[in-house]
Structures are given as C-alpha cells and as structure tokens.
Amino acid sequence: MPDPSGATSTLTSAPPPPPAGDKAPTTRVPRRKRPFGRRLVSGVSSLWLLVAIAILWQVVAPLSPTLYFPPLSKIFVQFGQDWFTGDPSSLFLSQHFFDAALPSLRRLAPGWGLALVVGIPVGILLGRSAVAAAMYFPFIRFWLAEPKSAIIPVAVQIFGIADSMNVFLIFVGTVGLIIVNTADGVAGVDRMTLQTARSLRISPFTLYRRVLVPAAMPGILTGVRVSIGVALILMVISELYATTAGVGYEILLNQQSFKFLQMWSAFLLIGVISVLLNVVLELIEKRVLRWQRREGLSGQ
C-alpha cells in the first residue's frame, strides 16, 4: 500500500562479486574505508550550502532595516549566553537551558514513546491481518490526512493547560505514521522468507521475534525516523499555543517581549535538538540495518 509519508524502504541489491575462486573466506570481510582526504572533501562539500547561507546571512543582516533579522554572529553569541553558561559537570549547559529544554523533552518522550509502544504492535497486527487492515485502514488514512495542529483546541479543551495536553497531541500526531509504516514493512516481507520460516517449523513467537520483525525493520525504522520530525513540530506548536514552559514557549515569550536575539537563539536551540535527535536515530537505523545492501544515494 502507498506510504503516505513519502518515504519507502530501500531494496536489497544482488550479492557482490564472488571472492577469487569459490573458496570460503574464513575471516570477516573488512569494511572498505575511503582514504581520509576523500572523506574530508566529501564532508566539507556536504556542508557548503550551510556555510554559504551563513555567510549570506551575515552579510545581508546588518543591511536590513528591520530588527527581526539580526546578524548570525550576534545570534551565536546570544546562543552561548543563553544555554552554555553552566559548569563542566552539566556539559556547560546553563540552568536556563534545563528550565527551557527539560519541560519540552518531558512531553516529547512520553508522547512519542507511547506512540512507538502502541503504534508498532498495532502496525504489526495490521500488516499481518488483511482483515484487520481492511477494517481499520480507512480510519487511519483519514486520520493521517487531518492536520494535527487542528486538534490543538480539542486537546486544550480535554486536558487544559497541562503536560498531558502536549503528550496527547504528540501521541495522536505520530501514532498514525508509525502504524502505517510498520504495517507497510510487515506486509512487504518477502513471501519466500515466510515460506522458508514455515518450512523450518519455528514457533509463532520465534517467527515474530527473529524473522518477521527483523525483516520488517526497514519499514518500522522509516516510520520511527519520519515520526520524530512530526513529534518535534507538534511539541513546539503545542507550546506556542498554551503552555508556561518549554522551548516553544521561549520562542513565543521572547517574540512577544520583542527580544529578538533571544527568540532566534531559542529557535536555533530547537534546531540543534532536532538535528541531534535525527542523527541519533539515523545511527541506530544504520546499525540495525547494517545487513541491508543499498543501491542508490545511500550506497558508498
């Protein structure tokens, strides 16, 4: 079935050419590492756009008449002042950082975590049972099409201005994506793989744990990776609307108090948190899926 997130799992490619003679290699095949010079160039070339934008910003900003658009250098200074004035024991993070970031993360973690805990098993069930899928997918598709930000007033009505409102919103906004991607991954498991598992007479529990779920992992992890982005968006939006603490709240507060440097600084903080989370998830994905032979862009 079509993947509404737009991301699809990658295909495995044909095995690499055989080693010389058909002799079995008895040692592990070493991973190819590109020479350092090439990796450096590749790393730099992937950053050029960021650098170019930064330079552009720095040049254009002092020329602009508006106060809302300070130069990048000033924003960086503010960034350091806001979040990094703590001592080494807390990674130099300031108390302000903890006051702002922790409330947000305290909503993100349960909301998104619950979406994983509920979404993945439900997705597996729907992926396995065509009947269940037929029953529930229309509802889920409608749910995915609905912009989650439209639910904020409803959430506030139900939960009031409390953490549970944010958690609810994040949960409700990400669980659909996870279910659909997981179901996709499970339903897409090669029939031959399942036939083989049947011929090996393994128990249903072992089938799920060691065959079905690993085989469906590309789909599941795609859902995980895509949903964290949505979770972060909903985390911030829910804080713009009705909260008393958090990074989104910081942006709003600073904007309303005309403290634009601090506003940009908070904005940058959200960006950094988001990038870090994505990088961590990507590393996890790479490790779990290291058995996949990828073609195309993500290949060597």
Place this chain on the structure above:
Amino acid sequence: MDLHVEGVKKVYGDGPTARLALDETSFTVESGQFISIVGPSGCGKSTLLMMMAGLLKPTAGGIRLGSTPISGPPPGVAVVFQDYGRSLFPWMTVGKNLSMAAAADKLPKAEVARRVDEALTAVDLAGTQALYPWQMSGGMQQRVAIARALVIEPTVMLMDEPLAAVDAQTRADLEDLVLALRDRYDMTVAMVTHDIDEAVYVADRVIVLAAHPGRLIADIPVDLGRRDQLTTKAEPEFVKRRAEVFTLVRRPAATSSAGSDAELDGRPPELKA
C-alpha cells in the same frame, strides 16, 4: 520412510475462474531413493513439491510420510528453495541462519553448534559462520541453503529447482554434492528441475509431468550406477533415458496417444491459428 503421494490434486480459485494446477497424481518414493521431477512450465512441479513439503494443502488427495499423513511441514523433512537470496535470512549470519533450522527441535546449544559445524563442513564451507549471506557468491549461498537443510539431519530433502539460479559449472559441482550428501546421510531426495540432463543425471527415477493441465505422464527408472560428470553422460543408458524424458517433456504429441491437449509443441494454445 517411504513418501506416498496419493491422488493429490490442486485447484486454485473456484467457480468459472478455477485453475487446475495439478491433476490427480500418485506415486511412492521409496526410502533412500533420489527422484527428480521434471516438466515444462506450468506443469505443477513446484506445486507438487510444496504439497509434499506440507507448505500447500492439496485440494484433493493426501501425502503420507510412512504411515503418517502430512498436514503442515513434517519433522525430518527439509526444503531447499530455488531463490536463496530470498530464502536465507539476510539479517542473520550464516551460523545464525543454520541454527534457526534447529530452533524448532529445541536442541541444546552445544549440539546445535556441532551440527552447524558439521553441515557447513559437509558443503565445503567450514568456518563461515560469521559471514553474512550477501558476502558470498551465488553458489556459496545455495550451499548454505543446503547446509541449513542438513542441520536437522533430515530423512527427506525436498529441493525446488535449487540449481536454477546458479551458473553451469557450479551447478555441476552442486549436483555431485547433493548426490554425495544423499549417500552420506542416507536421505530420500526429491528434486524439481527444468533441466532434463540434470534430472536424468542425479536421479534413480524421473517423474515427468505435463502441462495444461499439470499431470503425471511418466515414471522412468534410471539405472546408471556411480555418477560422474564426464563419463556418465556418455553412457548409452543415459542417452536413452535422456531422449525418453526429452521427448516426453518437449514433444509429448510424439508419444502420447490420448487427450485433446496433446497438441503441445512448445507454443501456448492461444497462439495457434
């Protein structure tokens, strides 16, 4: 244990769109025999093997292993599939893939490790437990699939065109390997193949199926003694049997006397004027 195929029939779908994949088929494979099942595309040979493996339920008839009817994959029966790329689990190492086969029997770890070792040695892949399937060539992967079948110390080994996806030279090696394994482990082997030379070379008996509808048309004994890739194929018995099977498979009209569907000459019926 003898394997009895009794009046087995497979129909897909029902009503007007029903498709008869295999018409009533009966034969017995004696314990320790090596049979090959050969026929043109669409003759139901893979369907037959899947039913023998307990992976497909017959629409009519049944299959008995010894005196026990088969309903689902029976213990002691191992299956080797054609597409090793999709049959071996790519997220597991070779060692893990093989130990999965032993998981159903709940053997102690030491015993599993020993069997995995022995199976890999038997297929000349000793010590490759830590490799992933995709790190190996096609021929090696198919040998891993065969090794996985050996782990359960099977009495019956069923192979569905196992050498179709492998190059010709490797195929010759694997044919001899399977023969050697049959001798060493005293297994009953049924191999589906589209390759007529192979069918006669490996087997004690060749079961020939025809298509449209799939059905058994011949059961040919092959009396060739010890097999050798070079000399066996020059022997008169081989040539004779090969011709026999070839005619049955490729030009059934030349031999069959019955049936309106004896007009098979390799072209699908719809293309005839």
